[in-house]
Amino acid sequence: GDSVTQTEGQVTVSESKSLIINCTYSTTSIAYPNLFWYVRYPGEGLQLLLKVITAGQKGSSRGFEATYNKETTSFHLQKASVQESDSAVYYCALGVGPNYNVLYFGSGTKLTVEP
Amino acid sequence: EAAVTQSPRNKVAVTGGKVTLSCNQTNNHNNMYWYRQDTGHGLRLIHYSYGAGSTEKGDIPDGYKASRPSQENFSLILELATPSQTSVYFCASGDARTTSAETLYFGSGTRLTVL
Numbered sequence: 001g002d003s004v005t006q007t008e009g010q011v012t013v014s015e016s017k018s019l020i021i022n023c024t025y026s027t028t029s030i031a032y033p034n035l036f037w038y039v040r041y042p043g044e045g046l047q048l049l050l051k052v053i054t055a056g057q058k059g060s061s062r063g064f065e066a067t068y069n070k071e072t073t074s075f076h077l078q079k080a081s082v083q084e085s086d087s088a089v090y091y092c093a094l095g096v097g098p099n100y101n102v103l104y105f106g107s108g109t110k111l112t113v114e115p
Numbered sequence: 116e117a118a119v120t121q122s123p124r125n126k127v128a129v130t131g132g133k134v135t136l137s138c139n140q141t142n143n144h145n146n147m148y149w150y151r152q153d154t155g156h157g158l159r160l161i162h163y164s165y166g167a168g169s170t171e172k173g174d175i176p177d178g179y180k181a182s183r184p185s186q187e188n189f190s191l192i193l194e195l196a197t198p199s200q201t202s203v204y205f206c207a208s209g210d211a212r213t214t215s216a217e218t219l220y221f222g223s224g225t226r227l228t229v230l
Contacts, residue, residue: 004157023140034216044220045119046158046205053216101146102173103208103215105157 002027004094006106010025013082014114021109022091023066034095035068035075037104042090049077049090058086062086084113118142121206123221128229134193134224138199138206146209146217147174151202158205164189182228195230196229203227 005024013019027033031078037059050059055070066077075092092106118141128134142148145166150158150173162171162181170181178200180192193200203226207219 002188006157009155034214038219045223046219047217051216051218093157098189099211099217101163101211102160103158103219104174105150105154105159107157 002029002033002094004092004102004104004106006092008109009075009107010110010112012112015084016081018067019077019079019082019086020110021090021092021111022031023075023077023093025073025075025094025104026055027094027096029098030096032070034100035066036093036095037066038075038091038093038105039088040091040108046091048111082111083111083112084115087111087113119206119220119222121225122203123225125226126228127228128193129131129197130197130229131178131216132196132229134196134200134227134229135185136191136193136204136206136227138189138191138222140206140208140220141185141187142190142208142210142220143186144210144220145186146185146211148181148207148209148219149191150205150207151200152200153207161191161204178199198229199227201227 039049049060052059052068059068094104148163149161164183206222209217
């Protein structure tokens, strides 16, 4: 089947420190899925943070980066220096299907940035 | 600004009753989706649609029907609600790009409790 695993349910980081949120995926339906990070800020709806459709490529947005690694089937989210405003829940997602529009989401990682 | 509106925001239903969740989008997107999210889990796809009159089964369609009477509206119908369908339901529209991965725009969610 198709699935996404986020091992950390909650992460706490001090402001200005670096961050990595782990995401690994598994798929039996498609060789090269599309990969996404979505984010839910407090009081807001779920929104796209970044996406990558080509293996080996890196996506970036708002200081966050994620590289599509097909060898390790991973799509970890990284940021060099986090801010309090980055506190949110982050979801990794896998896009499969003939149009890559059938998404499988991970369980989410709640990031708390402490001042 | 893309807009996806769900109604109602909260719903309490009785076991065996019929429940209809509504979603309206003003994005003029062809694709629309219904997901559910349970505590500690990621979003799971129930049904989706490629346009008016079209509905497709997602990952967990059992116990749910969907209806897409127009470009703007997409409903999720629980004919015989059960307590296991207690969850938060999210509607999304997708911009169905041909040259890059589709971006989903989510509504704020409907919290359904089946007693």
